[in-house]
Amino acid sequence: MEKLSYKLDAGERTIFEGPLDLLLHLISKNKLNIYDIPVAMLLGQYLEHIERMRQADMDVASEFIAVASRLIYIKTVMLMPRSEEAEELKKELTGQLIEYQLCRAMAAKLARRANFDQFSREEADLEFDRSYALSHEADVLLQAYLAAVGKAQRLQPPSQEVFGEIVAKPIVSVASRVVSILRRLYKSPTCSLTEIFYKSRSKSEAIATFLAVLDLLKAERIELTGDGAIRLMHNA
Numbered sequence: 001m002e003k004l005s006y007k008l009d010a011g012e013r014t015i016f017e018g019p020l021d022l023l024l025h026l027i028s029k030n031k032l033n034i035y036d037i038p039v040a041m042l043l044g045q046y047l048e049h050i051e052r053m054r055q056a057d058m059d060v061a062s063e064f065i066a067v068a069s070r071l072i073y074i075k076t077v078m079l080m081p082r083s084e085e086a087e088e089l090k091k092e093l094t095g096q097l098i099e100y101q102l103c104r105a106m107a108a109k110l111a112r113r114a115n116f117d118q119f120s121r122e123e124a125d126l127e128f129d130r131s132y133a134l135s136h137e138a139d140v141l142l143q144a145y146l147a148a149v150g151k152a153q154r155l156q157p158p159s160q161e162v163f164g165e166i167v168a169k170p171i172v173s174v175a176s177r178v179v180s181i182l183r184r185l186y187k188s189p190t191c192s193l194t195e196i197f198y199k200s201r202s203k204s205e206a207i208a209t210f211l212a213v214l215d216l217l218k219a220e221r222i223e224l225t226g227d228g229a230i231r232l233m234h235n236a
Contacts, residue, residue: 019067020100022049027097034097037090039078043071088150172205177212185222185232192229 016022026045027034050064074093077086184191196213200206213230216222222230 019064020097021104022046022064023067023097024101024104034101035094037094037097039071039075039090043068043075046071172202172208174208174211174215177205177208178215181209181212181216181230182221182232185230189232190225190229191231192227194228196230 016025023042023046026032026042026049027037030041030045032038032042046068050068053064070089070093074086074089077089080086181191181196184196193213196209197206200209213222216230217224221233223233225231
C-alpha cells in the first residue's frame with residue numbers, strides 16, 4: 001500500500017503507513033491510555049486528519065475510511081443503554097493496536113541491525129507439525145467458542161422474530177380515538193378522563209387516546225373541568 005505523507009500544523013511532514021499507524025500517532029500525541037481509549041475524542045481527531053488529506057488533494061485509501069466507519073459504529077453502540085458490545089469492540093480494537101505497536105517496534109529493531117554486508121539464503125521447505133499441542137480446561141474452550149459465535153452473530157442482520165412482536169401488535173390511530181371521544185361526548189356532554197383511559201385495551205390505544213385529547217383541546221372542541229373531566233364545547 002502506498003504511504004500517505006502530508007504536513008501537519010507545525011509544518012512537519014508525517015508519514016502514516018495505515019489507519020492503525022494514524023491511531024497510534026493520535027494516542028501518543030494526546031498521551032492517552034491505549035487500554036482505555038476515549039473513542040469520541042479519537043474519532044473527531046481521526047476525521048480531521050482524513051479531511052486534511054482530502055484538502056491536500058490526496059486519494060484517501062479505503063483502509064482509512066473503513067477504520068473511520070468502525071470508530072463511528074463503536075461510538076454509536078456506546079450510546080445504547082447496554083454497551084456490552086461496545087466494550088467488546090473496544091477490546092478488539094485495543095488488541096489490534098497493541099499488536100501493531102509491537103510489530104512496528106520489532107521492525108524498527110530489525111531495521112537498525114540490518115546492513116548491506118549481511119547475506120540471506122533462499123527459502124527452504126520445512127516440515128512442521130500442524131496439530132495443536134496445547135491443552136486447555138473445558139470452560140476456557142467454551143468461553144472461546146461463545147466469543148467466536150458472538151462476533152459472527154454481530155455481523156448477521158437481525159432476524160424477523162426480533163421485530164415480530166412489535167409488528168404484530170395493532171396500531172391505533174389518533175383520528176379513530178378523536179371520533180370515539182366525540183361520539184361519547186355527544187351522548188353525554190361531560191365525561192371523566194378516567195373512564196376514557198380505562199377503556200384502553202393496549203398501550204397503543206392509551207397513547208392514541210392521550211394525543212386525541214390534546215388535539216381536541218387545541219382545537220377548542222372540548223375543555224377540562226376542575227374535577228378531572230372533559231366537557232364538550234358548545235361550538236363543537
